[in-house]
Amino acid sequence: MSAGANRRQVTGFSNPTVKFIRSLREKKHRKREGKFLAEGLRLLTDARECGHVPEILVMAEGRDPHPLVDALVDAVDAKGGEIIETSGDILAKITGKDNPQAVAGVFAEFDTSLESLDRSKARIWLVAQALRDPGNLGTMLRTGDAVGAGGLILLDDCADPFSVEAVRASMGAVFTQRVVQARWEEFVPWLREGEGQLVAASLREAVPYRGAPYAAPCFVMVGNESQGLPEAYETECDLRVTMPMRGRADSLNAAVAAAVLAYEVLDSLEG
Template identity: 30%
Template sequence: MQKHISSLQNPLVKQLVQLIEKSRERKKTGLFVIEGQREIQLAIKGGYVLKTVLICRDIFSGDTENFVTMNSEVIELSLEVYQKLAYRGTTEGIIAIAESRVNQLKALQFITENPLILVAEAPEKPGNIGALLRTADAAGVDAVILANPKTDLYNPNIIRSSVGGIFTKRIATGSTSEILHYLKEKNIAIYCAALQSSKPYHTIDLTQACAIIVGTEATGLSEEWLQQSTQNIVIPMQGEIDSMNVSVAAGILIFEAKRQRGFV
């Protein structure tokens, strides 16, 4: 008989709230929460293990077989409990608890000799990180690397704003020095989006193995990146403002690389 939870005081409900709200709890348990049918299916496609799948039969009317992995426990929730846990009202009545990944830099492997990598230094806002992941998915980059991230990768706001893009790309995290060492070891050119000593982005050959590095809108890239850059690149602007949203800038740069590679 399938388990059913109708009490807000249930221990699992309390744990879910902690996993949703507390980075410390996510790191301690190695678990995180996914909300929504599309996001859960993308996680399964990406090879993530779902420990528990929670459904609200007042909303969800589909077949749970499409939303579970091996040994997933399926639990039904009352509408009251589901509404307590769900952030959005349009996620079709399904939530999952998944096992997180370490996302180690050394585990990154590429099937092409000229990978295109997006690196974001010190990203802090979950919405910006999610938008970067969504952009990276749209462009089909080979990997996304986060340098010195200020928030953990499995923050629900990152999953939500990436629309599940977090599950579709190879992702790694590390310090700036670790990532620089990795890129140089792999003979991957480093193109930093910066105003200093830069060339227009469309004049650079981006068909070789390369990483496009973007920083925060507030402070840009650290000196460590600028000193190790193969070439700084800039997006010429015609307005009064000399910067744009980091995900928009990243999109322009990586789609130019894809254009040069004959994909768009």
């Protein structure tokens, strides 16, 4: 196939491809199609550099030339994907942003099965139970990338990791981190089949988080933003740690707590 063979211009809001891409902003359509939407040159460049190339690349007409855009176009062409040029207004309609970035892409969702995860690939893994805020989910993915974690395991009914909001909040980490979705009753037997220390912040028979006996692979778990972890989940943990609260607040934001713990684990395992 020659370069540019899959390129076309779209000028109407009612175009079927525009409607399809826009529909990916809703979870039911993402699940049905097995696709998700990502936007912005930096994010799509991170995806390309990690080996993820969009099936459909949408670009605004009249954009300034940029070598990273050219690299994306070449990568999509090489994979036989589709490249669409359209107006800024239509791109805004697709992304839902008044000031959309110059590019957006449609990607195939990843394998999120627990069975596909290789715990030996990293010394730290993040785990979130019933996390509801896509911003927190994206932040945890960024934290995982920053500490060299293998990925994020989402337990029970969490926010969709492939929502536009979560993907945006991840700042590209959705492409560098493994994302797994499972139920608690699936996760525990899987964890106990091999090596793995389950750690959570808790007040139940907890030790100070600094200097605690962390061991790799370490699975750092946080709970729901308002309810925290169920008691049975905390009881199952191999290690429960506590972080000091010096002011009136009685807890940290879930994603912040995960970051604090993850860096302490990193320091401990590298020490």
